[in-house]
Amino acid sequence: MSFGSNLRMFANKASLCCNVNKVTLELFSRCSTVAFLQYDKDPGPSFSNPDVQKLLKSMTRVQLEKVYKKRSVSDNTVEYKFMTSEQLEKQFRKAAERAEKLIQMPPIVKVKEDSQKVISRDPALTNFSNTKFVIADITYGVNSSDRKILVRQTDGTLEYAPLSIRKRINQIYFPHPGRKIRLPRMFEPEHLNRCLANFQYEFILDRACVQFDPYEKEYHEITTKVYNHINESKRFDDLRSTRHFGPMAFYFAWHQIIDDLLYDMIKQDYLKNGAELVALYYQLNGIDYDKSIHEKLETLVQPQSTIQSVLKPKASDDMHEEIKNAIGKSAEDFTADDISFEFIETFVKTKALKKVQLELALQALRETNDEKKKLYHGLKKAHGIS
């Protein structure tokens, strides 16, 4: 009893405890029968690499309207305020800052395995009781991951509690809002498949973030299942501008299945993102490439600040701006597109799995881009701007 007065004995009634374990174990075993791509080595360091994070964030294409989309709330009152332009800008800045937090990506880390760590074996205590005893330190202010939770087995062994017990005890004494002690039935394969069939990707991923820790095996199983489903249904737009887009792109790049996502990016004319995805692919798979492309692209394409996108564009006298608004692209955009084209094309030729499809898409985009370019130059000439 070395944990002081805050120590709690947690004597589970054997049958109930076993029942719960049986149920959850059954579910997990059913989950795990589904084949999923595992990470052969720890993806944590690569994921938290600042370069990779930058690429993932850029690919997410944050749109404040989508980050702050309509959600069901208990109180849906509307408030109005009078504001000066400065106050308004401050509000938008705050909202953009808040959005940054809201779309923080859930990390991808290695699956944590259970290991038995015995503290002492006391054969004298054998058959002292017919139930296990769980001993938890519930001192205030201790981190859930650092909390000491031990188990006294019926044969008298005192050991550190396995992960499943740790999670349950932590949830009992320090409940994580929204997390259930038992696995929500939504994550059972039959119900999960129904959710996937309805394309409720964001809902599943959000709930998985609440229910599981990123190092849990079930988290990896569920998220990869969702990512694979998205890859098949090609509904990448559902996750764009959410916190799950980055991890999804990371997963595809790690396992070298970026073709569908790249095809989608080319089709939607997100060429810069396409180039970034290819760069991510190279980086994660240890392939050398010309890293100067990032600098080139960055100097050409200003990262669109989220505030600017919200504030209404002022009627400017600048003809350049007007032409840009009419066509949707500026001269810098065209040169950036050319660089991206080249970069992606080399990838398609050497590494891509769906070469023909991607080449055709690139070709089509190039043609439309050329037309736009022509129009752009024509308009410039007509307005007398060189």
Added chain:
Amino acid sequence: MAGRLLCNTNLLAKALQNLRIGSHITQNAVNSSRLLLENQLPCISATRHTSFFNKLPATDLWKGVTSVSNAGKKRGRGKGVGKKMSKDLNRGQVIGVGKSNILWPGLNAPIIRGRELVHQQKLPEDSERQQKLIKLRDSMGNFRVLKINPIDRGWSGSKMPGRSIGAPDPVGDEVFEGFDTRVLELKTVFIMKGNLGRRRRFSCLSVTGNGKGLAGFALVKSPEVRGALRKSKNRAGQKLMHIELCDGHTIFHDFYTQFGKTKIFVSKKPKGHGLVCHRAIMTICKVVGIKDLHAKIEGSTNLQHIVKAFFLGLLQQKTHKQLAEEKSLHVVEFRKENDNFPTIVASPTQCRKQDEIRSDEVMDFTQYVLGNRIVLKRKKFPPFYTKHRSYEIYLKKQERIRNNDKVRLDMMVNYGEVRSFLTDKYPECSETKNKPAEAQE
């Protein structure tokens, strides 16, 4: 014993006949323990044989219960008269003829038939007589409640207020499409005329609208109810006003409005809130096309004043653009459902700077649109029972079972039944209603 009693009463009756005194001797008075021949004093009570019922003829009596005098009507008596509430059960019945078919010479038969004296006699029962009577009574007509489809019903019963009377009649080629008129008030009013005296008319207030912001109301008087309804409907159609709706479901902002002693505080509500207000305001809102609003009336609830005040308030609303121009500031919307993301709903042509705003200026949006008023929100006091000792006991008892419902739900989700860790050992103790049928056998 009974025979002796009869004998007694007969004797007494004879003796007291001249005094017009009836005598009653109850059987209870005679006790078995008493001697049979003991003198028994009769209980005597005075009775009068004249009454309201035998002084007036049947027609007068009948009239008395089925109608109301003119003077009484003016005082509001006999509201149900004319509704055919009563039936004359005497009709079709003849004296001397009843359920058992008996021949009474001198009453329903001649005393002498030919040269023979007719004797009282029971004839075979007439089975059709009763049916004939019922048929006759049915033909007299029943009182029937006016049946109105619940959807078409107004505010109260079969009364007109709140009921729809259709779109105004077309004027030339102009058809009032999509319009609906609702009666707000229908009452009798009187005026004095030099030659005609007190003249009665019907006054009707109705409101018409197309549910998309176009609405009008009119008050009309006519000697006929139907005329009043028709006239007010058509006149309301001639007095249409355009009321702009915010997002197609509510008002632009909270407002305060007043007509006479009627004061109304109206507040804007989000989608799905519904109309929480006086029934007249609710009817107007439905006709105008407002779906979500809250209104509180203070002071007089005179219906005509409410209608006028509410329409004034609706017309005096300012759109967001107007407010922005007035204040020279942006009007920004914060919706909780969008996590309070600011949305500009209106911008002025020239926006003021922070230092141009006076320190004493009203910057609160609601306070500004209410005309610098602040709505008094009464403090909510805890309910009376929280002070009782029994409530404390109740709370203590609740403490034990506070999470039972959640546990029950959880068990139903995970096991399909309510069970405990002892259920495996003692299956007979589980809740039977949730068990499958074979388990009960």
